[in-house]
Amino acid sequence: MQSRWKIKLSLYLNYFVFAVLLNSVGIVIARAIKLYGVDEKQASILEAFKDLPIAIVSFFVASFLPRLGYKRAMQIALMIVLVGCMGMYFGNSFLAAKMMFMSVGVSFALIKLSVYSLVGIVSDNPKEHSSLLSSIEGFFMVGIASAYFLFPIFYSETQPHNWLKVYLVLSALVLISLLFLSMSNIRIEAPTAGANWRDDIKNSLKLIWNTLVLVFLFSAFFFVMIEQGIMTWLPRFNEKIFSFSDKLSVQMASLLALSLALGRFLAGWLSKHISWVIIVITCSICAIALLLLILPRLQGGDEAGVVLSSFTEVPLSGFMLPLIGVFIAPIYPLLNSAVLSHLPKSLHAPMSGLIIIFSALGGTLGSRIVGTLFKSIGGVNAFYFLIVPVVLLIVSVLLIQAIIRKQPAHAS
Template identity: 70%
Template sequence: MKNFSIKLSIYLNYFVFAILLNSVGIVIAKSINVYGVVESDASLLEAFKDLPIAFVSFLVASFLPRFGYKRAMLVALVIVFFGCLGMYYGNTFDTAKVLFLTVGVSFALIKLSVYSLIGVVTDTPKEHSALMSSVEGFFMVGIASAYFLFPAFYSDTDPDAWLQVYPVLCVIIALSFVLLLFSKINIPIETSGKSVVDDIKSSAGLLVMPLVLVFIFSAFFFVMVEQGIMTWLPRFNEKIFSFSEVLSVQMASILAISLALGRFIAGWVSKSIAWEKIVIVCSIISVVILLSVLPQLKMEGNAVVLNGLGDVPLLGFILPLIGLFIAPIYPLLNSTVLSHLPKRLHSPMSGLIIIFSALGGTLGSRIVGTLFEHIGGVNAFYFLIIPIALLVISVLIIKRLIKKQDNHDS
């Protein structure tokens, strides 16, 4: 396979960070149940994860090609290795904040490198879209793994037993580091100027492009929806469906599996169906699912706690299937915009994607967490319909701008 070692590194590193990054919903639930933190305060973990992603992306996106993608990913793995050790030995809400701070900083370096390398190793927009969707799909496989890995260490008698997951994660991170260290990534990277200052000026120029401006808002709206659901679904399952703590996390894995499956399917379907049609249809179906499930749920769950899969009501299985339909949106949007820009601008454009995705994730999780605390989980999830509607409008504008750009180039 062409560029096999690069692609293997991309998949493996994304898998590791999928587990770490999206354990935030699990750790939020643990912070509430073990550390006694209220929902609105627990939602701050999302900010400790996402704001460093935005800040680091802003700082390094322009000159990352000069620093080197492999070097950046190795640094990221070292940082997060020590973050996991700190959580294991610290065992407080404050060390959880530090953990997600290291995860955020590291993931910014990983995602910038991965998105830029996808542009380097692909030659056409359709090839770019297919690889982007499969990589993002594998990311969701990592997320699904987290929903099984963490509960494997839960104990009814020892509230700290779940921390045993972090030494395991350290071993996985170390393995990823060694494999990446000996992989061959020797690709000439095209930068946007003769110096770092030129690179930064070129990056800033992206912000005046109408296509880029509309896109970053669409990315913002999507991640607001995705993180709002993903972060709070374990807590939603516990409070609304009355699932046990373990069952709540395991049922949330259906969302991650649905997201993974949806992105793999999108990588295949996007070769024959226009990207904007896929995004709009999937957005509409997502709203239909919310409007079908939420009105049938009570604001608070039953007194009886459900422990087994056989006790789960049908609605408990249907709600997380929304992941199947929101899944294709993010990689298709990212791929569409990146593949319509010169490769020398892929790193700074990836920086903008990550910055606004991080801000959208933080705001979405914060809003849902605050609404969850004050008006209940069911009403909080109704809010997600608003950014979905705004996303559809953004997609229609993006399609019009790309058509205009293509007509101008021809």
């Protein structure tokens, strides 16, 4: 297909814009605690306002997305999130933040469903599928890293609400993305959907009874619990445990996004030469080892000390903790690719919906648990909890591999 490069470029651009918006939740939580009079437990509800709409929209839309059309779905998503960004800028309240993340959740469901479905269509085999999906997810992490630099640009000690101007910039990016998408020529014959939307939803529900799908959904749930637990609360962790300034806390959190991006780009290359199972299990073990190496050194650090505001003042542990991203980054895209490439392409849209639903639920629960633990037992002990889902993830991966060995691939 001669126009494939245009389709792929469109996927990268849309994913980048939503990466900035979707994963700013940790930054907004830190701002909300400081400016809107809420505590860690209350602020953690923002994750639910983001993730639950993703789960709900994915459930009802995934199966008949081909009928709606991938391009139209992405256009609708961009228009919805544009309204959300402007609402946050003019609303300037915790309620406005909730509504903004709700718009982001609804929109991202449409974007991710479209992206995951299109990757299956423009890939010719499992290795190409794994490589493309890993690189797109890697670019997503570049977008997240950009958010950690973009937001602090507008921080001001004399004008505490000046940070909201970032939503004007984000609105402009959404408009550019919408314009680019509208001008692109995306014409792909999508897999045949069911007779009606009821049949589409029934087909999605039937997938859950597939043993491979069921075990995979639990693994996706565990992974996102880990990733969002760290990503959402790292800016607050930096403030309270390391005593970083507001701006430095966010900027240091960008190292996590950069390490995630590096990990996913490496996964895209490594997956062409090494079994995905070996990569995932090795990375999981390294993630546990890194947490056990760093967290004991931080015990008793929940009381803020002298505020640090420069990179030169950051202790070694402050640089090491974000490196966990390199190890957890390859897990999600490789898991997704392994399962999608072993299902018929006609099931990729409903399967993508299930992936997004369980990922959203895992993200909400992970963030909520870490936020609650953060308030009750401190940030360091809260991060120890993340070792539990990593162990459960390793068990799930071994089960998935055992099931896949008995099934033929369907990517080609």
